[in-house]
Amino acid sequence: MIALMPAPQPTTTGRRRARHLVGELALRGRLCAQGRPRRGKHAPVTLDWPWAGPGLAWRPGRAPRAQGHSWIAAQAFSLAWDEPVRQALMAPEIHPPAMEDDNADVIARIGGPESYSDKAARNFFGTSAKILRCESMRKCFLAVLEGKAGGALVPxxxxxxxxxxxxxxKVKDMASGLNLCPVCAHRLGVRLVLASYGTLEEIKIAYSIQPALDQCTEFFQNHKHISRASTIDNKRITxxxxxxxxxKNxxxxxxxxxxxxxxxxxxxxxxxLTAIANRQDNYTPFFLYRK
Known part of the structure; x- marks a missing residue:
């Protein structure tokens, strides 16, 4: 399990090991790519370490180079730099840690059937997981603090x-402010489509959550006759x-x-219409937060 602790003062050896580990994690897709290679396989890519703000610029096969902070990992958190932890981080799949408290097998999440939160929960825990559906991500976190759930799975x-x-x-700042820690992560592919009973020419409005609408700005620019809305009858789409x-209704x-x-x-x-997002390699990391 990842041990989240106050960041110590880094040493030269610690910096070197951290950078190499972050670089290896990046190669395995454990970090979120914030940009694509411009040209060639050795073009630098800017990456965002999930618990920190600034990114890391790295070239494949080399240790990453910090942008803005020479010791970004230590500023965010420190890991127990032993081999079992490293192997767990580098494993092809990161499995949720065992939970032993009351309601520990209950997972708080947002979203209805076949929402992306529902897909992430099934990928993590299978179809038999006990789910506590909440109206917002803050309520997911509060359910963990109140003992109603063992973890909160949120994008x-x-x-x-x-x-x-x-x-x-920011969701990650909200969790940090409530003293909740991320214990594992899952990167979920997002394949947005336009669903309607009408044809593309007949459609006048598209409903969805605001983040999904914002991921399809190029589509709306190319189809200016379609407006967008994140509410219906003064009710927010969650x-x-x-x-x-x-x-459907x-x-x-x-x-x-x-x-x-x-x-x-x-x-x-x-x-x-399929594939309407700005990028076809669209994805969202989901984190499992616990006390």
Whole structure:
């Protein structure tokens, strides 16, 4: 298990080991790419370590170079630099740690059936997991603090948008302010589609959560006759599955939802257009937070 501790004063050896470890993690996809290689396989890529703000610039096969901070890892947290921890971090799959408290097998998350939070929870814990569905990510964290759940599984950032926010606050800062620690992570591919009973020419409005709408700005620029909305009847849309459900309930040809294809199928709404996000390699890391 990752041990989260106050960051010690780094040593030269510690810096070297940290940088090499972060570089190896980057090669395995454990960090979130904030940019693509410009040219060639050795072009630098800027990466965002999930618990820290500034990124690391690195070239494949070399140790990363800090941007803005010479010791970014120590500023955010320190790891127990032993071989079992390193092997656990480098493993192809990171499994959730065992939970032994009351309600420890309950996972708090947002989202309805076939939402991305639902997919992440099933990928983590399987279909038999006990899920506590919450209205917001803050309520997920509060459920952990109140003992109603053993962990909170929430999206932290997106490769297109960067840090995910709720009510203007970064999710990772919200968790840190409540003294919750991330214990493992899962990178989930996001394949947004446009679901509607109408054709692309008939669609006049697209409903979804604001982050999903913001991931499709190029689509809206190319289809200016389609407006966007993150609320319906003065009610905020809380997840992409809810957007598909709203379109199902409206049952009109001019309305559409930006959601996952599985969510559209679950609610019986046809897919009008696929691959509408700004990037086709779109993904969102989900973190499991515990006390």
């Amino acid at each position: 932290v950032n997106n490769v297109i948008l960067g840090d995910i926010r709720e009510a203007g606050e 997840d992409t599955s809810m957007a598909a459900e709203c379109v 409206l049952d009109v040809r001019y309305a559409s939802a930006i959601c996952d294809a599985d969510a559209a199928q679950h609610h019986g709404v046809p897919v009008a």
